[in-house]
Amino acid sequence: MSTHNKAEPTDRARPATIRDVAAAAGVATSTVSRALSNPGRVNHLTRARVVEAAEALDYVPSSQARGLSSGRTHAVALLVPDITNPFYFDIIRGTQHQLKAAGYTQLLVDTEESAEMELDALRSMQRAADGVILAASRLTDEQLNAAAAIQPLVTFNRASAEAPTVVIDTPSATIQAMEHLASLGHRTVCYVSGPQNSWSDSMRWKAFQEDSQQRGLQTHRIGPYAPKTTSGAAAADAALRTGSTACIVFNDLLAIGMLQRFAARGVQVPKDISIVGCDDIFGADFCHPPLTTIASPTEQAGRVAVTMLLSQLNPALAAGTRRVAVMPTHLRVRESTGSVPQV
Amino acid sequence: MSTHNKAEPTDRARPATIRDVAAAAGVATSTVSRALSNPGRVNHLTRARVVEAAEALDYVPSSQARGLSSGRTHAVALLVPDITNPFYFDIIRGTQHQLKAAGYTQLLVDTEESAEMELDALRSMQRAADGVILAASRLTDEQLNAAAAIQPLVTFNRASAEAPTVVIDTPSATIQAMEHLASLGHRTVCYVSGPQNSWSDSMRWKAFQEDSQQRGLQTHRIGPYAPKTTSGAAAADAALRTGSTACIVFNDLLAIGMLQRFAARGVQVPKDISIVGCDDIFGADFCHPPLTTIASPTEQAGRVAVTMLLSQLNPALAAGTRRVAVMPTHLRVRESTGSVPQV
DNA sequence: ACATTCTTGGCAAGCGTTTGCCAATTGTTG
């Protein structure tokens, strides 16, 4: 109104900028900026005028420009090894929720179980995101630490020296499962392992091994298998060949695949063999038989990861933030486990 | 080397900028920019020098700055009503794949089945993304058209006057299912409906209604139900009360929930009642009994949606692009459907 | 030898914000 615009005021194709708002409200752009993102620095009457003008013009600040000048993108990247793995659904939802609540945008990236893609994504997120949540990383410790040195990072299900991390308490879960199986009379147990470079898998195997030794159980290990239902057939056959009466399986996906194979071969679960999965994914309760599995609050884990990351970004919130969050687990007994078969 | 930097050259905390690269390569920033994103405009020798310098400095262009000046963000937003609905997994994966191949970033947003959140997201994406893929929109035609007028948009499973759209061919799928049921002798069929403002639901219901009339079948309709397994119990009970011998259910989630309820109540599927789901989601093959359902190439649908959007963004690719893509469907008969019960 | 056209690189003006700094205005104090 009082200032000099150069272009015609009503060019209704291009979204309104801060300048348009400033002109409409009769103030400087700096005032608009402050009114909108730093209230208190501006007289509340002026602020009201600005807000009104912004609304009238349907003004949406450009996150790009904001990011450029402020140095922060208000975006957080979530890297998962496989978007279609139901295990990550709850994580995705958990992070999404918490992120949105904090005014952040989520950048979802599927790294396809590949360390290389992970590195790539990390690289490009260096500028595109304020921080990264790295789920089930396939990276080496070295790579991980290097990444953590460059940008704010939180790992999930992957402990690292440098980065804060949230882990599902797999070892104690495995022990719970062993306890359960032992109490059912099983003496020969098989561990069906997942991806080779999975940290979770190695943790789980370690716990399995130690615990079975303590209990004096005979053990087998088969794998590695890709964590998909389609790998279940091979795993089922191999498990049978070991002569084990029970299996602890890397995750539910694989376990469900095994269940399907057993059904096809006429092997009865749990009469002939008991199966324990891990993750309690969608479907574990309605597969056949319903799967005994290790459950944990995954969605909450996602939220915690975000909280840890955000506190890294904003030191003001950083008070008493842990570097490691351990999510509790518990065994959810359904119908895929039963007494040891009578020989 | 030849230019005048003000700061110390080795400030290894801040990522390298185009200026650093320019200095290292002994050229102007504009040349670096062109060498990197507009090859051919630059002598290939110069270009080689630039690329080398960029690599040496581990230079990653700022997508923010790039976006600010070029006006495009190279990001595409995908809005889904419920991230945890397995139906969307394949879509997410499909779009992610295609987007990545085209050098775009995916912004995933869960709108929680709410039109309001959808509008909000749309608004903020106006600046933050080059375009939006809107899955199963809950918006009114009016709102949808308004949105499409403002920014590039592709809808999924929601036809709209303005925006290009990719739809799963639900009507013909429903007819296939009716055919299947009729051939099994069913004369009284129930449609179990999904969310009230779901376009898919209304299309499906319409086809159901018309087809059953043609066949002279007696019909019922129950619902609406939230498309989750947890709504299955109520739906199962209600379906039973209608006296129908078969149900066509809005989606697999709901159908699986019904299956669980039937099992709990001792109602046998398909002996007592037949169930047809829709979507062929993860789990439909291993629930009990395995679900007869309507399958379609969802992941491909996601890819198609991206292609349509990208051709909108880049008119160069826009040759012969359809405004509507219809994805074929087919009935996948498993074990949840069978002959009509003998009375 | 000169005029003309390409090719290539540099200059500098943005893109839409934020923010440090200053100036004007108002309020408070001795």
Place this chain on the structure above:
DNA sequence: CAACAATTGGCAAACGCTTGCCAAGAATGT
């Protein structure tokens, strides 16, 4: 009433990149 502090708004310089424009030099034609 002078002196000072606090509040508030504006100016202008970044932020890192793209791109229109121009000029220098090379290549071509006459």
